[in-house]
Each structure stands twice: as structure tokens, then as C-alpha cells.
Amino acid sequence: MQLTVKGKQLDVGDALRTHVAENLNTIVGRYFTKPMEATVVFSRDAHLFKADIQVRVGRGIVLQSVAEATEPYPSFDTACEKLHKRLRRYKDRLRGHHTAENGGEELIPARYQVIEAEPEHHDEPVPEKAAPIVIADMTTHIDTLTVSEAVMRMELAxxxxxxxxxxxxxxxxxxxxxxDGNVGWVDPALEKAGA
Structure with a gap:
């Protein structure tokens, strides 16, 4: 697995890199034989350290976890434990995913944009016809999944x-x-069938 450990305004030493590599290889290795890549980013905000873990284990499956603590090691360990709990919950479905990945179905290319949020407090009135500012314009693929597989992927990421x-x-x-913490499902086909 290709591992990248970064620090935002923070020096990440060799001991922390080794700790990250050993723990991620142990946890992810239990469920996936060939994870592709992992990125761990440490940052500091006032007195808290934040660990952001992102692991790409296959096409379409991204594991992500974030945690904060007063030290970098506990922040990483907490994020790692959250990731491990989710992997344990979905272990049977993830193992079955390896044998039927994509099932020969065609991926749909899609385009999405990230638009800047409007500030909560306006000092000046904003014209109603003002166009939103596009921050990012990217492409992705839309997978063919069951509803339960989609919920699993959303929670893992x-x-x-x-x-x-x-x-x-x-x-x-x-x-x-x-x-409220529950999962919602939007299915336009159900709307058409009910009409």
C-alpha cells in the first residue's frame, strides 16, 4: 500500500510515520489483501490535533475517518479505531465485494461542482441575481449499486x-x-410509480 503522511503547519516525525504505517497496515490488511493507497493528514487547531485518514481500497471504495485530541498519537488512534469499527460492521459485504466488483456493469461518468457557501452575516446587501462562485469543477463515476451497498459506501467514506x-x-x-442521524433515500422511480 502506498502511504502518504503529511502535516499541515506541523512537523511529522519518523516515529509518528512508523506508528501510522504499522497501525493502518494491520487494520486494513485484515479486510483487504491489496489496498491501493492511504493518506493521513495531521493538522493543529489551537490546542487540538486533528488526524484525517483516507484509504482507497478498490475502485469506488474509500474509507475515511477523522478525529481530534490534545496530542497527535491519540488523535490518529481514535480515527483508526472509528475506521476499524466500520470495517468490522461491513466485513462480510466487503469480502463479497471483491468477488463481484462492478459485475461487468458500465460506469456512468458524472460532473460535479463545489460552490462557495454564502456567509451567514452580510455587511452589504447581496444582489439576488448574483451568480454563485464555483470553487471546484470535477468529474467522477457513478457506480451501479444496491441501496444497502450505497449506504455502506457512504458510511465508510x-x-x-x-x-x-x-x-x-x-x-x-x-x-x-x-x-437526525438516520439515512434518507431519494428514488425518483418510486415517485413516478406512485403517480
Missing amino acids: EAPALMFRNRANGGLNMVYRRV
């Missing part, structure tokens, strides 16, 4: 939402994390 092609009906669907 700690993503707020995931768009996918529903394997049952071929339509575009989305799962998302609701404010």
Missing part, C-alpha cells in the same frame, strides 16, 4: 451523501445522512 445507479431499476438514486 463518512460522506454526507452518495449518488448511485440503482441496480434494481437502473435509475439514479441518492442516499444521504439526515440531520
Whole structure:
């Protein structure tokens, strides 16, 4: 596995790099034989250290975890433990994913944009017709998944939402994390069938 350990305004020493490599290889190695790459970014905000772990284990599967603590080692260990708990929860489905990855189905290319959020407090009035500022314009692929597989991938990546092609009906669907902590599912095909 290709491992990158970075520090944002923080010096990451060899001892911390070794600690990260040993722990990630142990945890991820239990579930995946050939993980592709991992990136761990340490940053400091006032008195707290933040560890952000991102592991790409296969096409379409990204594991992500973030934790904060007063020292870098505990922040990484906490993030690693969160990642390990999610891997244990989905271990059977992840092992089955290796044998049926993509199932020969075509990926759909998609384009998405990141738009700057409006500030909460405005000193000056903002014209209603002002165009939003596009921060990033990227492409990605939309996988064909079942609803449960989409929820699993969204939770493993700690993503707020995931768009996918529903394997049952071929339509575009989305799962998302609701404010109350539950998972919501948007299926336009169900709307058409009910109408």
C-alpha cells in the first residue's frame, strides 16, 4: 500500500510515520489483501490535533475517518479505531465485494461542482441575481449499486451523501445522512410509480 503522511503547519516525525504505517497496515490488511493507497493528514487547531485518514481500497471504495485530541498519537488512534469499527460492521459485504466488483456493469461518468457557501452575516446587501462562485469543477463515476451497498459506501467514506445507479431499476438514486442521524433515500422511480 502506498502511504502518504503529511502535516499541515506541523512537523511529522519518523516515529509518528512508523506508528501510522504499522497501525493502518494491520487494520486494513485484515479486510483487504491489496489496498491501493492511504493518506493521513495531521493538522493543529489551537490546542487540538486533528488526524484525517483516507484509504482507497478498490475502485469506488474509500474509507475515511477523522478525529481530534490534545496530542497527535491519540488523535490518529481514535480515527483508526472509528475506521476499524466500520470495517468490522461491513466485513462480510466487503469480502463479497471483491468477488463481484462492478459485475461487468458500465460506469456512468458524472460532473460535479463545489460552490462557495454564502456567509451567514452580510455587511452589504447581496444582489439576488448574483451568480454563485464555483470553487471546484470535477468529474467522477457513478457506480451501479444496491441501496444497502450505497449506504455502506457512504458510511465508510463518512460522506454526507452518495449518488448511485440503482441496480434494481437502473435509475439514479441518492442516499444521504439526515440531520437526525438516520439515512434518507431519494428514488425518483418510486415517485413516478406512485403517480
